[in-house]
Amino acid sequence: MKIAGWIGAATALVLLLFVPLHINGYWLNLLYQTVLYVGLAYGFNIISGYAGYFSFGQIAFFGIGAYTTGALVLATHWDWTICALIGGVLCGVLAVPIGAVMLRLRGPFFAIGMLGLAQTARVLASSSSALGGGSGMYLPPGSSLLPVYYWTLAVAGGAFAITWWIDHSAFGLRLQAIREDEAIAATLGVSTTRAKVSAFIISAIIPGLLGGGYAWFLTYIEPTSAFSARVDLQSIVMTILGGIGTLWGPLVGAVLMTQVSEALWANFPQAYLMIFGGLLVVLLIVLPRGIVPAIATRMQKRTTPSAGGGMVMGSAQPGPERT
Amino acid sequence: MDTVVQLIVNGLLLGGVLALSALGFNIIFGVMRVVNLAHGDLVVIAALTCAMAYAHWHINPLLLLPFTALGGFVIGACIQRFLLRRLPAEIASGEASSLTLTFGLSYFLAGLGLWIFGGQIRSVPYLTGAIQLGAISIPQARLLAFVAAIVIAGLLGVFLRYTSIGRAIRATSMNLDGALACGVDADLVRTVSFGLGSAVAAAAGTLLSYVYTFNPQDGIPFTISAFAVIAIGGLGSYTGALLGALVLGFAQAFASYYAGSTLADAAPYVLFVLVMLVLPQGLLGRRAS
Numbered sequence: 037m038k039i040a041g042w043i044g045a046a047t048a049l050v051l052l053l054f055v056p057l058h059i060n061g062y063w064l065n066l067l068y069q070t071v072l073y074v075g076l077a078y079g080f081n082i083i084s085g086y087a088g089y090f091s092f093g094q095i096a097f098f099g100i101g102a103y104t105t106g107a108l109v110l111a112t113h114w115d116w117t118i119c120a121l122i123g124g125v126l127c128g129v130l131a132v133p134i135g136a137v138m139l140r141l142r143g144p145f146f147a148i149g150m151l152g153l154a155q156t157a158r159v160l161a162s163s164s165s166a167l168g169g170g171s172g173m174y175l176p177p178g179s180s181l182l183p184v185y186y187w188t189l190a191v192a193g194g195a196f197a198i199t200w201w202i203d204h205s206a207f208g209l210r211l212q213a214i215r216e217d218e219a220i221a222a223t224l225g226v227s228t229t230r231a232k233v234s235a236f237i238i239s240a241i242i243p244g245l246l247g248g249g250y251a252w253f254l255t256y257i258e259p260t261s262a263f264s265a266r267v268d269l270q271s272i273v274m275t276i277l278g279g280i281g282t283l284w285g286p287l288v289g290a291v292l293m294t295q296v297s298e299a300l301w302a303n304f305p306q307a308y309l310m311i312f313g314g315l316l317v318v319l320l321i322v323l324p325r326g327i328v329p330a331i332a333t334r335m336q337k338r339t340t341p342s343a344g345g346g347m348v349m350g351s352a353q354p355g356p357e358r359t
Numbered sequence: 360m361d362t363v364v365q366l367i368v369n370g371l372l373l374g375g376v377l378a379l380s381a382l383g384f385n386i387i388f389g390v391m392r393v394v395n396l397a398h399g400d401l402v403v404i405a406a407l408t409c410a411m412a413y414a415h416w417h418i419n420p421l422l423l424l425p426f427t428a429l430g431g432f433v434i435g436a437c438i439q440r441f442l443l444r445r446l447p448a449e450i451a452s453g454e455a456s457s458l459t460l461t462f463g464l465s466y467f468l469a470g471l472g473l474w475i476f477g478g479q480i481r482s483v484p485y486l487t488g489a490i491q492l493g494a495i496s497i498p499q500a501r502l503l504a505f506v507a508a509i510v511i512a513g514l515l516g517v518f519l520r521y522t523s524i525g526r527a528i529r530a531t532s533m534n535l536d537g538a539l540a541c542g543v544d545a546d547l548v549r550t551v552s553f554g555l556g557s558a559v560a561a562a563a564g565t566l567l568s569y570v571y572t573f574n575p576q577d578g579i580p581f582t583i584s585a586f587a588v589i590a591i592g593g594l595g596s597y598t599g600a601l602l603g604a605l606v607l608g609f610a611q612a613f614a615s616y617y618a619g620s621t622l623a624d625a626a627p628y629v630l631f632v633l634v635m636l637v638l639p640q641g642l643l644g645r646r647a648s
Contacts, residue, residue: 090455092396092462141635144394145590147458149635151396152583152628163621265576269466276459310470316463320456321445 056185068185068253070294072246075192076271077278077286078199079242085281086202087235088215089139093150095268096157097127097240101247102262103161106173109252116175117187120248127244128237135236139229142218158263172258175251184253191245196287198238203283211235215281266308270297273316279326288327361494366612368495374608375505376566379512380581381588381600383559387435388594389532390552393443396461398560399581400468401431405564406573407472410481413568420483420568421507427565428558435557438464439550465578472575482572500569507566515559516597528552560585580624587631606630 052071056064076098084090104123109116138149162170202208210231213221222228251257270293278289301308323330380402387395405427409420442464446456486503489496519525524547530538531548539545567573588607592599610630615623 088455090458137632137636143455144458145635147462148394148396148583148586149632151579152631155579155583156625156628159621159624265466269463272459272462306474307470309466310474313463313466313468313470317442317460317467320460320463321442321447324447324456 052189053186056182061181064181064185066295066298068181068188069298070291071185071188071192072250073271073274073290073294074287075188075195075246076243076267077275077290078192078195079239079246080271081275081280081282081286082199082202082211082242083235083239085275085285086208086211086215087232088211088281089232089236090143090147091150091239092147092268092272093152093154094239094243094271095263095265096150096154097131098243098247098250098267099154099157099161099259099263100127100130101244102251102257103167103173103247104244105248105251106175106257107167109175110173116248116252117183120187120245120252123248124241124245128241131237131240132233135233135240136229139232139236154263154268158259161262162259168258170259172256175255175257177255181253184249187249188246191242191249195242199283199286202235207231207234212281266301266312269309269312269316273312273319275326276316276319277323277326279328279330282326282328285326285328292327362616365495366616367609368497369501370609370612371605372497372501372505372608373570373611374605375508376501376563376570377584377588377607378601378604379508379566380560380563381585381592381604382512382515382597383556383563384582384585385556385589385594385597385600386528386532386552386559387556388589390528391439391443391457391549393457393461393553394586395553395556396458396582397438397464397468397578398556398585399583400465400472400578401434401557401560402564402567402581403573403575403578404468404472405431405561406568406571407476407481407575409565409568410483410573411476413483413485414481419485420565421503424507424562424565427561431561432554432558435560436550436554438557439553443553444546444549465582469576469578476575478574478576480572480574483568485569504566504570508563511559511562512601515555524548524551528555580627583631584627587627587634590631591634 052067056067059067076094079097080091080094083094101120101123104126105116105119108114108119108122112119134153138146138153141149161167167173202211210221210226213224213226214228214231218228247262251262254261271290274289274293275286276289277293278287279285297308297312300311304311325333380398384395384398387393387398408427408430409418409423412418412423413420442460443457446460486500487498489498490502491497519529527538527543527548528551530541531543531545531552535545538548584607588603589596589600590603591606592601592603607627607630610626611623614626
């Protein structure tokens with residue numbers, strides 16, 4: 037079983053690395069979008085799924101990464117990967133004070149605080165003349181998508197690896213303890229602020245790095261696409277569809293939905309927000325735990341009839357108790 | 360000196376309407392502990408409906424108020440009855456799923472608005488004049504919105520104080536178990552509260568249609584300002600909401616004069632974060648359990 041898993045992972049990696057060299061623009065674009073959303077979904081999942089702090093504003097870091105990359109490329113003419121890396125680091129640095137302040141707020145307060153942060157960042161970007169204001173910035177055109185794809189693949193792979201580590205580490209258990217009951221976690225000796233802020237920093241760096249690649253891919257940045265409500269909503273819906281707070285959920289959700297959502301966005305941009313918003317509502321009622329936990333519960337039931345998952349949304353995937 | 364008086368007048372007039380919008384948000388939060396992220400979208404849809412009706416048939420938005428409020432009530436009651444109530448039982452206790460549901464609803468309503476009204480900015484060019492009092496000028500539209508907001512807030516207060524369903528709503532928001540023990544039909548109370556909160560949001564949107572310009576994707580700022588108002592005033596406190604609205608109204612009026620309108624848009628957010636950090640219970644808040 038374990039060997040089969042490793043073989044599967046190696047095959048997937050080889051395919052993801054070499055197939056893009058031989059496919060045309062349309063499929064490469066779709067593959068890029070899929071990998072991008074896998075990364076974004078993992079970014080959202082760490083702070084919201086594992087630590088239980090629902091953030092509707094991670095797109096702020098995506099936008100900051102995009103703008104940093106754009107401004108640096110125009111100002112310095114450095115290679116875009118260096119600029120995107122700086123953008124990601126900047127997001128991580130910014131996440132320290134923002135996280136220290138925001139994570140003192142709980143539940144809906146934190147969610148609204150982050151929503152407001154993204155809104156404020158967008159307003160600031162559109163009013164700043166140095167960043168091109170509402171009309172944005174143009175980057176040098178004519179670049180190939182392939183390097184952006186590999187960059188995004190590396191970030192998404194890293195996001196998966198970090199989530200795997202969180203899922204198997206004491207740090208992950210600390211986050212989950214905070215999610216279940218923060219006060220009890222604190223009395224058991226978990227340094228809650230430290231754990232929460234660390235999770236928040238990771239959840240900020242991932243979209244920051246992805247935003248840089250996105251800016252280079254679009255060759256044009258403006259407030260609405262950099263701080264895109266659509267991208268934010270889509271990564272949240274994908275995470276919840278796959279199973280929030282699980283290792284595999286964001287991957288499954290993003291892979292299943294990217295093609296559908298891109299087709300919807302291309303063909304029905306007017307109805308897009310309505311359909312995705314409605315989908316999120318229906319999903320919460322019909323399949324609140326997401327696909328991955330639902331399948332895991334079913335498999336567990338088949339092997340041990342008495343076992344069953346009584347998991348809540350945002351709960352860990354079923355498995356042996358790790359206490 | 361005149362400038363300061365003028366800004367105080369502006370802040371007061373704005374505060375009245377902000378207070379009304381926040382009252383709707385507060386009823387829903389008080390009874391159900393649900394933060395309704397679709398609140399601002401209801402405000403915007405009501406305002407756009409009025410702008411549309413004015414553009415086509417020159418109907419005064421004030422005449423439409425009963426209908427938009429009724430529409431808001433029906434939408435709100437349906438949201439509670441058919442969506443929130445269906446959240447799986449073990450999940451309904453958690454804030455995260457109701458929050459995420461209203462987040463999805465917010466985009467649904469924004470998309471619906473985009474589909475119906477299109478993406479352009481709309482407004483109601485009605486009562487554009489101003490009353491001059493010495494050096495102070497009072498825009499008629501804002502004055503009318505302010506007076507109507509105060510009247511509606513007063514009616515709401517009477518309803519909550521003297522009718523039996525109003526008493527049941529207050530009892531439920533004070534103590535759910537106590538209300539259940541006294542035979543309050545919690546399901547009915549929740550549906551009525553969500554309907555009432557949404558009706559007030561729609562009424563606020565109708566009044567704001569005179570004052571601002573709207574586009575279907577403007578909902579989130581109104582949600583944030585309503586949340587800021589009751590967070591400043593203290594969640595669940597009605598007098599606190601009025602006070603919070605005045606604070607926010609003044610802050611926005613002064614910020615737009617001294618720092619420009621862009622920063623004034625960020626004022627509710629900045630104020631909300633500051634108050635949350637310094638006074639987590641708000642100015643007049645009771646302890647949230």
